[in-house]
Amino acid sequence: MKRSEVxxxxxxxVAFLHEMHxxxxxxxxxxxxxxxxxxxxxxxxxxxxxxxxxxxxxSGDFAHVGLSxxxxxxxxxxxxxxxxxxCEKILxxxxxxxxxxxxxxxxxxxxxxxxxxxxxxxxxxxxPDGEYADTPVEITTDGxxxxxxxxxxxxxxxxxxxTLMPGQYHCFWAEEGTGRILLGEVSTVNDDRVDNRxxxxxxxxxxxxxxxxxxxxxxxxxxxxxxxxxxxx
Numbered sequence: 001m002k003r004s005e006v007x008x009x010x011x012x013x014v015a016f017l018h019e020m021h022x023x024x025x026x027x028x029x030x031x032x033x034x035x036x037x038x039x040x041x042x043x044x045x046x047x048x049x050x051x052x053x054x055x056x057x058x059s060g061d062f063a064h065v066g067l068s069x070x071x072x073x074x075x076x077x078x079x080x081x082x083x084x085x086x087c088e089k090i091l092x093x094x095x096x097x098x099x100x101x102x103x104x105x106x107x108x109x110x111x112x113x114x115x116x117x118x119x120x121x122x123x124x125x126x127x128p129d130g131e132y133a134d135t136p137v138e139i140t141t142d143g144x145x146x147x148x149x150x151x152x153x154x155x156x157x158x159x160x161x162x163t164l165m166p167g168q169y170h171c172f173w174a175e176e177g178t179g180r181i182l183l184g185e186v187s188t189v190n191d192d193r194v195d196n197r198x199x200x201x202x203x204x205x206x207x208x209x210x211x212x213x214x215x216x217x218x219x220x221x222x223x224x225x226x227x228x229x230x231x232x233x
Contacts, residue, residue, distance in 0.1 A: 052218045085188060089184070097174070101171040103126050108187060
């Protein structure tokens with residue numbers, strides 16, 4: 001993805017969050033200059049991958065295959081300094097855009113429709129070889145436990161949620177004609193570097209082509225801060 005495209009997506013995401021009256025912490029809006037002034041007291045942001053995450057999942061077509069994400073809080077599976085057993089994200093799913101089929105090896109998550117359109121979630125169990133199983137999928141939506149057939153679709157309307165277990169393939173999108181969706185995610189500790197198994201797409205953290213200065217940083221940028229300082233400051 002080009003940095004200019006990421007910048008435009010971020011500007012649109014911020015405008016939508018303001019429209020939905022959802023407030024982010026200050027570090028969401030730090031410029032590259034501000035990041036340069038921050039010391040080790042802010043290490044938790046970098047170490048636990050907090051912040052912005054814009055991805056097209058390697059599709060090259062964010063408008064149709066992608067997601068805008070901000071991680072608000074997270075623990076760490078590899079660093080005993082960070083003992084939080086949970087993670088919280090806010091997600092934006094655009095109408096006409098799909099989050100492709102994937103499951104998590106370890107993470108259990110609730111996806112909550114915080115407002116906007118209806119979320120459509122398609123589900124499969126997974127086989128040991130990573131393929132789709134043909135068995136019924138057991139799920140919970142706001143305390144209601146039931147089964148859907150393999151490949152079944154569940155509608156999650158504003159205020160509703162769905163619980164997704166490790167190993168459950170899920171794909172979701174905004175129901176046509178209902179509009180953009182603000183989604184919450186509450187989960188066990190998240191590590192997007194190693195805990196995603198995609199069925200068809202592999203670019204969970206896409207490479208960024210630098211064609212203009214970052215508007216806001218992605219969490220993937222933290223490991224390249226010195227390079228970004230040299231390029232733009």
